[in-house]
Amino acid sequence: MRAAAYLLLAWLCAANAFAQAPAPPDLPAAVTDEAISVTSDYRGSRMTVFGVNPDRRGRGDIVVVVRGPNLPATIRRKRRVFGLWVNGEPVRFAEAPSFFTVISARPLREIARPQAISSLGLDPAAVARLESATPPDASAADYRRALSRLRRAAGLYSEIPDGLQLRGRGLFSTQVTIPANAPIGAYFADVYLFRDGRLVSSQRSTVTIARIGAERLVHMAATRTPFLYGLFVVIVALGAGWGAALALRRS
Amino acid sequence: MSIYLPIAEMPVNWLLIFVLSGGVGFLSGLTGVGGGFILTPLLIFIGIPAPVAVATQASQIAATSASGLWAQARRNSVDWRMGLLLTCGGVIGGAFGVTLFQQAMRLGQIDIVISLFYVVFLGAIGAMMLMESASALRRDKGAPVRMPLNRPARTIAHRLPLQLRFPRSGLYISIIPPLVLGAAVGALAAIMGVGGAFLLIPAMIYLLRMPTSIVVGTSMFQILCVMALVTMLQAMLTQRVDLVLSAILITGGVLGAQFGARLGARLPAEQVRILLAALILLSAIKLFWDLVRPPDELYVLS
Incomplete structure (x- = not known):
C-alpha cells in the first residue's frame, strides 16, 4: 500500500514537472486507504493524504481536511439538584461533524480569510446546525464551544498547523489518525489550495470505514x-x- | 490484548476485563456474595458505557446462576413452586425496570440513575457486611457462639389472603409477598445489572420463612429466569447488550467462581469478607463523590 502510494506520488510529481500546457486549476491528491475495515482488532486507523501543489512556482498553501459523517449530537449542561450534579436540558444539534481534522503547514488563520473559513466549513463548531433553543442562562455560542471542546478532548476534532510535510517540487503529504471512537461511516478527505487568503482549487477523496x-x-x-x-x-x-x-x- | 466491542463501539483490553471478571467471580465463589454489584461499577470505572455494562452484565449473571443451579438442583435444594412464583413477580419487575432504563436513556439521565442506585445499595450492603464480619471476628476470639436465627414465627406472609401450599419449603403462605419481592428484585436487576441475591436471600429467610438450606438454590432459579428475560428485553428495547463483552465476562466469571469455591475452604473467609466489604464501601464513596463534586466539565455530549 505504502509503496504504491509513493509510486503514485513520484508519478504525480513527474507529470507535474513535465507538463507542457498551462496547468489546469485542478489539484492532484489522493489518500492511501480508501476502504478501512473494522474487525475485532480495530484500534483506529491511519492513512496518508498526499498530492502535488499544481502551481509551478510553488505559490500558495495546501490545507488538508478530513471530515467524518455529519450526525446529530446532544449537549447537556450539568446543574445541581439537591446537591447532586445531574444533566440539564438537552440542546440538540441536528448535524455536526463527528470527526474533523484540519492540517496545514502554518496556522489556518494566516492561510485563509475568515470568509473562506466559514464558507468552506473549516470550523466544525460553526458548521454544526443547532436545532433546539438554548436555555435562557446560556448562549448558543457556549454550546458550540462545549461541542468543540468535548470533541477535542475525545480526539475527534483537531487542528494541526504544522502537520503538513512539504517534500519539495510541490509534493506534500500528511498522516491522518482516526481514533477508534470515531464513528463508522463515510469520511471525506478534502485538499484545498489557497493563495492570498482565497481558495484556488480543491480535490475531494472518499474514505469508507465499515465493519x-x-x-x-x-x-x-x-x-x-x-x-x-x-x-x-x-x-x-x-x-x-x-x-x-x-x-x-x-x- | 485489544479487542473491539461491536456494540459499545470501542476497543478494550480483553485481558483486563477477563482478570476483573475472574477476580470478582473468585470473590463471589469464596464468600458467597454475588458478583454483579461489584463487577458492574468496575466496568463503568474502566470506561465501558454504563448502559452497556448494566445490560451485558445481565447475561453474565444468567450464566453464573445456570452454573450454580445445576449443582443445587442435583441436591434437591430448590423449591420450584416458590421459584416460579418469584419469577412471575420478577418478570413484571424486570419489564418495568427495563422500561424505566429506556426512559432514563431517552432523557439522558441513565448514568445518574445507575450511579444513584449503586450509591444507595453499595453503601448499605458494604456497611452491613463490614459490621457483620467485624462482630464475627470478635466472636472467633472468644468462645464460639452459635449464630441465633432470630426470626418471627409468623410474618405478614402468613396473614395476607391468596394462600398457597409450598411443600418443599414446608410453608402455607400468601402468594402476594413472593410476587412483590420478586418484582422488586427484578426491577433492581434491570436497572443495576445485578442478580439481587443480596436482597432476595435475607427476605426469603426472614419474610417468607423458608428453610435456609433451600434459599440459595431457589434464589438462583429466580435470578436465572429473570436475568435471561432482562437480557432479552435489554437486547430488544435498549440494544446495549454486547455479545463480545458478554463472552469475556462469562468465561472469567464462571472460571473464577469455580476456583473461589474450591479454595474457599483453605482461605480465611472472614478476612476476605472484610476486604470485600471495604471494597464495596469504597466504590459507593467514589460514585457518591462523582455525583456531588463540582464537575471539571459542566457540559456532557451524547
Whole structure:
C-alpha cells in the first residue's frame, strides 16, 4: 500500500514537472486507504493524504481536511439538584461533524480569510446546525464551544498547523489518525489550495470505514433482529454456565 | 490484548476485563456474595458505557446462576413452586425496570440513575457486611457462639389472603409477598445489572420463612429466569447488550467462581469478607463523590 502510494506520488510529481500546457486549476491528491475495515482488532486507523501543489512556482498553501459523517449530537449542561450534579436540558444539534481534522503547514488563520473559513466549513463548531433553543442562562455560542471542546478532548476534532510535510517540487503529504471512537461511516478527505487568503482549487477523496466479518454480523444482528440476537446471547450464556458446571464436576 | 466491542463501539483490553471478571467471580465463589454489584461499577470505572455494562452484565449473571443451579438442583435444594412464583413477580419487575432504563436513556439521565442506585445499595450492603464480619471476628476470639436465627414465627406472609401450599419449603403462605419481592428484585436487576441475591436471600429467610438450606438454590432459579428475560428485553428495547463483552465476562466469571469455591475452604473467609466489604464501601464513596463534586466539565455530549 505504502509503496504504491509513493509510486503514485513520484508519478504525480513527474507529470507535474513535465507538463507542457498551462496547468489546469485542478489539484492532484489522493489518500492511501480508501476502504478501512473494522474487525475485532480495530484500534483506529491511519492513512496518508498526499498530492502535488499544481502551481509551478510553488505559490500558495495546501490545507488538508478530513471530515467524518455529519450526525446529530446532544449537549447537556450539568446543574445541581439537591446537591447532586445531574444533566440539564438537552440542546440538540441536528448535524455536526463527528470527526474533523484540519492540517496545514502554518496556522489556518494566516492561510485563509475568515470568509473562506466559514464558507468552506473549516470550523466544525460553526458548521454544526443547532436545532433546539438554548436555555435562557446560556448562549448558543457556549454550546458550540462545549461541542468543540468535548470533541477535542475525545480526539475527534483537531487542528494541526504544522502537520503538513512539504517534500519539495510541490509534493506534500500528511498522516491522518482516526481514533477508534470515531464513528463508522463515510469520511471525506478534502485538499484545498489557497493563495492570498482565497481558495484556488480543491480535490475531494472518499474514505469508507465499515465493519466487516464478525463485527458486521454482530452489529447487524443486534440492530436488525434484536429478538433473535437476545435469544442467542441468552442461550450462549445458559449453555456456557451449564457446560462449565458439567465439565468442572467431572474433573 | 485489544479487542473491539461491536456494540459499545470501542476497543478494550480483553485481558483486563477477563482478570476483573475472574477476580470478582473468585470473590463471589469464596464468600458467597454475588458478583454483579461489584463487577458492574468496575466496568463503568474502566470506561465501558454504563448502559452497556448494566445490560451485558445481565447475561453474565444468567450464566453464573445456570452454573450454580445445576449443582443445587442435583441436591434437591430448590423449591420450584416458590421459584416460579418469584419469577412471575420478577418478570413484571424486570419489564418495568427495563422500561424505566429506556426512559432514563431517552432523557439522558441513565448514568445518574445507575450511579444513584449503586450509591444507595453499595453503601448499605458494604456497611452491613463490614459490621457483620467485624462482630464475627470478635466472636472467633472468644468462645464460639452459635449464630441465633432470630426470626418471627409468623410474618405478614402468613396473614395476607391468596394462600398457597409450598411443600418443599414446608410453608402455607400468601402468594402476594413472593410476587412483590420478586418484582422488586427484578426491577433492581434491570436497572443495576445485578442478580439481587443480596436482597432476595435475607427476605426469603426472614419474610417468607423458608428453610435456609433451600434459599440459595431457589434464589438462583429466580435470578436465572429473570436475568435471561432482562437480557432479552435489554437486547430488544435498549440494544446495549454486547455479545463480545458478554463472552469475556462469562468465561472469567464462571472460571473464577469455580476456583473461589474450591479454595474457599483453605482461605480465611472472614478476612476476605472484610476486604470485600471495604471494597464495596469504597466504590459507593467514589460514585457518591462523582455525583456531588463540582464537575471539571459542566457540559456532557451524547
